[in-house]
Amino acid sequence: MLAIVTGLIGSYPLGGMTFHYIQYLLGLQALGWKVVYLEDTGRWLYDPCRPTFTNDPRYAVSYLERTMTHFGLGDSWCFRDPGDRWHGPVAGNLGEILPRVDLFLNVSGSCWLRPEYRSARKLVYIDTDPGYTHFKLAQATGDGADADLRYSFERMAEHDFHATFAENIEADDCSLPAGPFRWIPTRQPIVLDLWRLQPPTRPVRFSTILSWNHYAEPLQHGDTVFWRGWGLRSAASVTSSPQEYQRYIASSGAEFSVAKDVYTITRSGWFSERTACYLASGRPAVVQNIGFTKYLPQGSGLHAFCDPDEAVDAIRSVQANFEHECREAKRIAERHFDAATVLTNLLTALRL
Template sequence: MKPVAIVAGYFVGNPLGGHVLSILHWLAGLRALGFDVVFAEHHGWPDACWNPATQTSSDDPAYGIGELQRHLHTIGIHRWCFVDAHGTYHGLGKREMWTLCRQSEVLIGLWTVTWLEEFADCRRRIFIDTDPGFTQFAMSPAPAPPRMGYASPLGFHEHFTYGARIGRADCPIPTHDLTWKPTRPPVSLDLLQPHFTPDAQYFTTVMSWTSRQPIVHEGVEYGQKDVEFWRFADLPSRAGPCFEIALAGKRAPREQIAAAGWRLADAGIVTATPWTYRDYIAGSRGEFSVAVNLEVKTRSGWFSDRTAAYLASGKPVVVQDTGFSENLPCGEGLFAFRTIDDAVSAVEEIARDYRRHCAAARRIAEEYFDAHRILGAIVGREGSETCES
């Protein structure tokens, strides 16, 4: 009998391309390690289920459940549980979840959305912090245990983070006396194959203009990507009209962005499914992207699962440095920039030998983001390696 791994996440409520693909990497990676994988989700809050077909949020999980079943089937996973706003269990029932939790080898909590009372019976609980800073700043100074709909990190035995620099003296993100071990966004390499497209014109990215309110911590305000974007808005005038953004956000000043030379794509079309998202990346020349202001200002060391997907697809990336350059090889396939001059130089360097940088991008994905290695390190399985170096 295979050991059971329960993954608690946020899929039904946000069934969009890149987000879904990031979860599929975790699930497929754990399955490849030999686990019987079960996915679980709590609705989280009222009107939490987004339906891209109707562009509405409600308590109705039907669309998201349909997407969940369809995409889990493609990677050979068939057991799942969703608890809706009325407390109704879909998929696996409450009693079945109790039994699985008691039998499980590990519970992996992605983000803070999903907690079921049954999870308390899981003998090993691992929290994955994919949004460093947002997670820690939101934690109460007084210890707050998990509750239905909020997976407090304090309810877990081990803690991993995409913020490789949390705990450093110059990183202001509080640790709350927890040991945050660095990890990286895993990529199940079978889901993303390299595509060499030398005739592709645009460096692209998928960007949410501002998905959250600014956070103020100890008198310092931390913002979103909109804050950082304007620092580099003149890039097309410096490096040429070769940049495209699949831009989401009702308040995004699209006309002003387009006037600065940026081409805009419909984020709704690009992110309709994991596979439209994958194909958008595959057809790109590479990625150019700013980072969230919080990650830049805190120097958290955060690295994007989206950028990892570009690398795995064999696409050179030019992304704003959050401190990740301390732990990842930069200068071939992967370029970290701090200034607009850095970004221009990176684009020019990629143009000089595009094939070499494409090959380097895929090689970085294989060496540093392979789900087999990353997830093996987290759960303690063969083939693992540390992400600290």
Template sequence: MTGGGRSGRVVVLGITAQYPMAGVTWQAMHYLAGLRALGCDVFYVEDSGAPPYDPASGGVAIDPSPNVAYLATVMRRLDLAERWAYWDAQRDVWHGLDAPQVRALYGSADAIFNLCGATRLRPEHRQGARLCYVETDPIYEQMRVANGDADSIAFLAEHDLLFTYGELLGTPSCTVPVERFTWIPTRPPVALDEWAPRDPGTAYRTIATWENKGKNVEFRGETYQWTKHLNFLRMIDVPRQARTRVELAMDPLDAGVRADLETHGWTLVDPRPISADVDAYRGFVEGARGELTVAKDIYVRPRSGWFSDRSVCFLAAGRPVVTQETGFSERVPSGRGLLAFATVEEAAAALRTVEGDYASHARAAREIAAEYFAAERVLGAMLDAAGIG
């Protein structure tokens, strides 16, 4: 992987204003900060036309003004105050750069990164830039393509390059076939300067949505669940077996589930104030002792090689990560600072291993972030693949 001295113009299409939550925001920030550090001429655009989400109500925002203001604040933080645009499709109003400026931007871009598949590409995007889909949630599209889903096939075909966090796609380790398209493995980047190792807290932590709905996939007679809660329930006895404090910033709505988690040693924390602010999110991560988490079923069973863009934040902060195996350990070493598990017993043993030499595992966590996930390394490789700069 390479870095430094880039000169290309890169537009990142994202969902920061559409979903103004800190985890989503940090994901985009790492791409933008990393590309700037490489010397790229970077812009950020949201023009999918999708209605914005209102975290307060949990539904669609009637007025997008708070979402736009949130995005403007994030862009100022990154010194991109004059380099962003948001299209309010309901009112056909542009914020930040206007429509002619955005069209001209697309015409002058060397590459457009469609982060998370945020945007269905239109003719104005196709003016010569390398169109790069950055798939952060693998397996879903590959299964749909294998099932012959016309919409997925058409969406992917709009792009010149397809990047995926599924690092084992197309290898003998992964059980899902790769059909029609060529996928380029990548991994979540992290801007190391944004995360500072400090004195650790007393609890292992994680933050995520408890239950995701609407993206399960039927494939070869089996249902693959696009949600984490099933694996959390399978690993429910880990804190008790490890005799370790674990804080779970999630909000299971079912009172019985909440009680069961608490009985097994999980401390439930309200995720809303953490997700509402990027600094609160960073404080939650940096104030942890480490991360204990699971992965979605759809990443685990096919052995996708996926790794979390939240876990890289813990690693960058010098916080050891104990996480469910998805096959990632075939590409990133597991054992010190980052420990993979497949069973309750393995997870409990991993936590005890970390506690047996915590300082060494904390140093190793930061070293893994620098060696395998540093934004300049990850994004430099993506630019190389795209033939940029």
């Protein structure tokens, strides 16, 4: 069986984005699939060294070469840059590969679904950012939709199956528009062998990795920036490679994080792929409850909060029982995010 997995590894060459997509490839490979990574977005590329978006593919190609080789996939990738030039070892024979593809996983809807890609036996759209996708679909299928919205809908409708990280979709307490597709709930697959349980160390230092928008001026002391009690580090320094990303998580005591309004208001049941990586590293998480507690255990290892008081109580619990919390975090990852289980469930739903 042959699978093509799409993604944004070259478009956003950062450690967290890499793990988001690479674990689909490695997870399918472990299940016996032959895999190819294909990236073809038609968009400009983020260059973290500048930092800006550019049509220059040199950094993206170099990052892909290093990263795919590191994960044992050095012969199994191709990349189409904004100038329509192909890169990577598979690019030269992609035309021979495409007619033999059993599964085309369009993760994050990241791939420009060109006609030649549609020959795959199963075309699958995986929505990893629920809310934005579903409200766009509701607009696209409503009265007065403009040409761009209709085009987006038509491209999505070309897929045979549609999966989403909104595990709570169609539930009574979820306000996401469910139509017009039949959504298959899924979650981030975690390749557990990549994430070793790191010995816990005190004091417990909470961290997270995301874009913070703030409304007050941060304070700077030496090389460290502080904002409302948080020390802020440049994202480039902790996400410049998959290895740096893992080291940063492993050096943390636990994760504390909030979610976007679109996740919380809709009660989508989305669960962050970043938080799943914290858990897999044996790092407990205190995160905002957006409906995932119906599908994942909470308590030791994973704490969901709805207000500041609950968050404080959860942080204190992690601090008081840290070693136990670390072991439970790892167990949650093993039981609920193991790529073998997550992907087998998805393949079953796809009738593969």
